[in-house]
Amino acid sequence: MNRYLVVGAGGFIGGHLVNKLISLKKNVVAVDIKPLKFWFQLNQKSKNYSADMSEYKNCLKYSKKIQNILNLACNMGGIGFIENNKTQCMLSVMINTNLLRACVENKVKKYFFSSSACVYNINAQKNLNAKPLKETDAYPALPEDGYGWEKLFSERMCRHFNEDFGVDVRIVRYHNVYGPLGTFDGGREKAPAALCRKVINAKINNQNKIEVWGDGEQTRSFMYIDDCIEGTLKIFNSNYKDVFNLGSDEQVSINQMLNKIEKISNFAFKRKYLLDKPKGVRGRSSDNTFIRSKINWAPTITLDEGLRKTYFWIDEEIRSKKNMKKFSKF
Numbered sequence: 001m002n003r004y005l006v007v008g009a010g011g012f013i014g015g016h017l018v019n020k021l022i023s024l025k026k027n028v029v030a031v032d033i034k035p036l037k038f039w040f041q042l043n044q045k046s047k048n049y050s051a052d053m054s055e056y057k058n059c060l061k062y063s064k065k066i067q068n069i070l071n072l073a074c075n076m077g078g079i080g081f082i083e084n085n086k087t088q089c090m091l092s093v094m095i096n097t098n099l100l101r102a103c104v105e106n107k108v109k110k111y112f113f114s115s116s117a118c119v120y121n122i123n124a125q126k127n128l129n130a131k132p133l134k135e136t137d138a139y140p141a142l143p144e145d146g147y148g149w150e151k152l153f154s155e156r157m158c159r160h161f162n163e164d165f166g167v168d169v170r171i172v173r174y175h176n177v178y179g180p181l182g183t184f185d186g187g188r189e190k191a192p193a194a195l196c197r198k199v200i201n202a203k204i205n206n207q208n209k210i211e212v213w214g215d216g217e218q219t220r221s222f223m224y225i226d227d228c229i230e231g232t233l234k235i236f237n238s239n240y241k242d243v244f245n246l247g248s249d250e251q252v253s254i255n256q257m258l259n260k261i262e263k264i265s266n267f268a269f270k271r272k273y274l275l276d277k278p279k280g281v282r283g284r285s286s287d288n289t290f291i292r293s294k295i296n297w298a299p300t301i302t303l304d305e306g307l308r309k310t311y312f313w314i315d316e317e318i319r320s321k322k323n324m325k326k327f328s329k330f
Contacts, residue, residue, distance in 0.1 A: 003027045005066045006046075007053050007099065008073030010034045012182035013114070013174075013228060015041030017070060020229050022046060031062050032073070040181055054094035059102035070112040070236065071099055076147055077188025079213070082118070083278040086146025096154040100161045110168045112236050113158050117175040117247065117284060118148035125281035128219050132251070132287035135173070135243050144281075155243060162241060170236050175247025175286040179225030179306060180313035192222055195258060196311045199265050200318050209270040214279030216255035216271065221248040221285040224306035227299040234297050247286030248299045260304055264311050 004021055008014040010032030019041060021028050028046040035050050036042060051058045053073055063069060074092040076082055082089055096113060103111050120133050121142045143152050151173075158169040176190060184193035198210040223246065231246045252260075255271075262268060291297050 001027055002068065003029065003066050004068045004070065005029045005031065005063055007031050007062075007069065007071045007095065008114075009046070009048070010036070010039030010042075010050075011072060012040055012179075013177055013225065013232075014072040015039065015043075015181060016179075016225050016229050017072065017232065018043050018046050020233065029062060029066065031058075040183075054091065054098065056098040056101060059098040060105060063099070063102040063106045063108055066106065067109045068112075068236075069099060069103065069108055069110070070114075070232075071096060072114045074114075074147075074150075077183075078190040078194065079278045079280040081188050082144065082147040083280075089147035090150045093150050093154055093157075097157055100157060100167060103161070103167045104165045108167070110170065110236070111158070111161075112170045112172075112232070113154060114232075115151045115155050115171055115173045115243070116148065117173050117245070117286065118144035119152040119155065119173060120148075120284070122281055125284045128217055128253070128283045130219075130283035130285075132249060132285045133245070134287045135245055135290055138243075169241060170238075171243045172232060172235055172246040173243065174223070174228065175245065175284075176220055176222045177225055177228045178222050179310055182225075184314045184317070191220070191254060192257065192307060192310055193314060195254075195261055196307070196314045197318065199258075199261050199267060199269065200311070200315050202269055203265060203267045204318070208268070209272050211272050211274055212254065212258070213274055213277035214254065215273050215275060216258065217253050218279055218281070219251050219253045219283040219285065221251045222257075222303055222306070223248045223286075223299055224301040224303075224309075227301050231291070231295075231297045231299075234295050235291075238295055240294055242290070242294065244291045244295070245286045245288060246291065246297075247288070248303070249286050249288050250299075250303050251283075251285035252303060257303070257307070260307050261311060264308050
């Protein structure tokens with residue numbers, strides 16, 4: 001039987017990936033360090049376990065009789081989290097390293113590692129209109145401190161396990177994945193979810209101002225979760241061991257994204273720019289030339305469409321929680 005182990009299954013991308021594999025009639029084992037009750041999604045058709053996969057014994061245990069491993073586990077979040085928790089981000093290297101060791105021991109056929117656009121040289125991302133990043137732009141290496149270094153080091157670990165032990169690896173660099181059924185508060189949320197939350201709360205509380213980290217001119221590209229899952233599986237099922245960008249090439253500034261959210265919400269607001277907050281590199285977007293030529297993949301969901309779905313999911317979540325608090329008084 002062709003069995004899949006998804007590590008980080010309780011997270012945002014991992015939860016969506018498990019559901020997609022189940023819909024494709026795959027046999028899935030799902031593992032995450034969080035207790036099951038804290039998983040973003042919990043599919044009853046997968047075998048679900050809570051375990052710390054930075055420990056080699058757990059990697060050995062859960063990879064037995066597994067043919068495919070997809071590793072999406074890492075301790076990360078938005079720019080505020082990764083700039084203030086560099087050690088925690090770096091320690092994720094243990095998960096990838098021990099999973100690769102387990103692949104050799106248990107003769108796992110194929111291994112997938114989820115890397116990040118944070119591996120790219122920060123000197124190539126200092127301008128608002130910086131050119132889209134190609135896969136080769138990761139070297140010479142000067143990635144995001146902490147999180148970026150962990151991802152780049154883990155990419156190389158995958159490469160060397162392939163060269164030395166024949167582990168059949170696949171690597172993608174995700175560019176700002178967003179969508180429903182993810183975190184939108186608590187400090188780990190990324191820009192689309194954070195901004196949607198701020199606008200929704202301002203609208204509910206009749207406030208006319210929201211806080212924005214930085215001057216709002218920093219640019220990014222954002223990929224909707226459905227495109228992410230489709231691209232991930234296309235790369236995983238391909239014969240290519242190259243490193244691929246997986247992201248949208250629709251580059252926008254934070255201010256432009258706020259304009260879109262303002263239109264979606266039908267709510268006008270002022271912006272208070274917090275210039276002392278973490279804001280990351282000045283400009284970053286994905287060059288998709290390589291993945292189009294090799295895998296024939298391109299994102300299909302525009303930022304307008306994806307933001308609309310994300311905004312109304314977060315809106316429903318916030319309003320339902322507020323109603324629960326209100327009724328709990330009686």
